Amino acid sequence: MKYQRPKGTADILPEEAVAWSYIEDIAKKTFAKYRFEEIRTPMFENFEVFSRSAGDTSDIVTKEMYDFEDKGGRHITLRPEGTAGVVRAFVENKLYGPEQIKPVKLYYMGPMFRYERPQSGRLREFHQIGVEAFGSESPNLDVEVIAMGMHLLNRLGIKHLKLVINTLGDQETRSAYRKALIDYLEPHFEELSEDSKERLHRNPLRVLDSKDKNDQKLVADAPSILDYLTPESKTHFETVKTLLSDLDVHYEVDASMVRGLDYYNHTIFEIMANDKSLGEGDVTVCAGGRYNGLVEELGGPQTPGIGFGLGVERLLLLMQAQKVALPVQNALDVYVVGIGDQTKAETLKLVETVRQAGFSADQDYLNRKPKAQFKTANRLNAKIVITIGNDELEKQVVNLKVMATGEEQQVKLEDVYQNFPALFGEFLKR
Template structure:
């Protein structure tokens, strides 16, 4: 029988994994600069964690979640996104306590799961990098999170980036807008798609997010959320815009943006890139917003929050499409060549000594001729070769060659074993 990976998943092979590692480590370093710390949550949670936070009319809950009953008859879901699990961990572990500095800033990386039609940049198992910050309702934090997302994409070398923002206001603003939207859509009820008909009286904002072409025509002239913001919500959004202007971060206001999950309030945003790798026109690569009230939904105290998520698969496609150069992270410092089977023990000792001193080192494990070993050293871009033959074995020395300059020297074995860095500095760093 021939085994294949499940539909909607991918094998990330070593050459590609190097790129993923670079992206993840770059993100870690940047998040550390902004004082965000890593958090790791389970890949599966109680079904209620996601159904309660994402909203029971969202596509994530109604169509896309991988959920099942475990052997204890518990209703479990593989995580479809990162925020809800982080909020659950924040509440359960009482990170809101006075001993924790506010805002509490965390980031996460890992696999997410959604049952949807696999396509370029969208898999059923996908990987996400995200950040969350709890404990501050200030617009300054909104702008920090947006700026960090823009900063991260700039670090990756992406071009043609566009920031789109909107505000969903507070609960009072949303309630007023919700009723206005129902009043507008009700006369078109029979024309709406089945999904939108279901959502109309439960969460009409979801209709604005419909992918149905006819729904999109109907909502084109719908009232704007920005016309229903109360004074406090308007002041919050005005301050966000003012701060973005102060930082020189360009943006476009999109009054139709609502995001795909129900927990967002006030500022929401999408960072988009113009690339044919993901389709025609601008497509979203990073998105998020504020979610005041979500902590309370999961049993915590009143505690504002904001964050964003970034899809790794889409990011990697974009970086490849824009010919972003990835640095070499797996440089081979030395390749040890053994000539004659009696040198095998000595070459193994040298390789292990080099590794113990922090060098990346390798040798032959296929009992090949010297010519094939040197060929491997070239192919692996080794910085130095260390050659041990019968005469070197007898004299307790080795030949060290710089592959860049071609300079070759004979060195006592004790010096190589004790301090290879000193050998390089003394003989090759002129």
């Protein structure tokens, strides 16, 4: 039997993992500047965590979730996105308590799961980096989260970015707009796709998000939510726009954007890139928005929140397409060549000495001849090669070669063991 990875998953090989680690490291450093702290939640949750938060009319709940009954009869779901699990943890662990400094700022990284047709940058097991901030309704926080997303993508070297924003308003706004949208779409009911027919009276805003070409034509002239904003919602959105301009963050307003999850209200946004590697036209790289009712929906007190998420696989495709330079990680500082069986113990001691001194080191484990060992040292781009044979062992010395300059010298074993950082540390840190 030939064993293969499940459809829609990928093996992240060592040379690829370098790029993953780099992205995660840049993300952590960026989030730290904004005082966000890491949270780690389970990869599976009770089904209701997502059905209540994402909405029972969303594609995620109706079509894409990996859900099953476990051996205890519990309805379990592999997490399809990060926000709901973080909100559940926020509520369950009472991070809303009076001792917590508000807003509570959190970030997460990890795998998510959605059953959909695998395609480039969109797998069934995919990885997401996201942030959530709880406890403030201020539009300043909206803008900080958006600016942080832009800052992260800029630090990663992404070009041709476009920020698109919209508002879904407050509950009063949504109620008035919901009625207007139903009134507009009902005369076209028979022309709608089956999914949109089902959603029309349950959540008509989801019709605006339909991928069906005919649905998109029908909603092209639909009423705009911007015409139904309450004074408070309008003020919030106008403040967001003003603050973005104050930060010199260019944006576009798209009144038809609703996002794919039911929990959003007020500010929503997508950061897009135009690159053929991700398909034709603008493709969303990072997206999010405000969700002032979600904490309450999952059993907590009324607590406003806002966040975003980005897919790592899609981000990597974009970085590769734009030829973003990645740093070389796990570079080899020292390779020790041992010649003769009697040097095996000393070779191991040398390698461990270099490692304990804070540098990377490697040696031959296949009993290869000196020529093959030197060839390996070259292939690994070792900065220094230390050679010890039976004669050197008897004299208690080693031969040391700086590969960049070709400089060679003989060094006492005692000096290597006691003073290696002092002798060669500065060179290796360059």
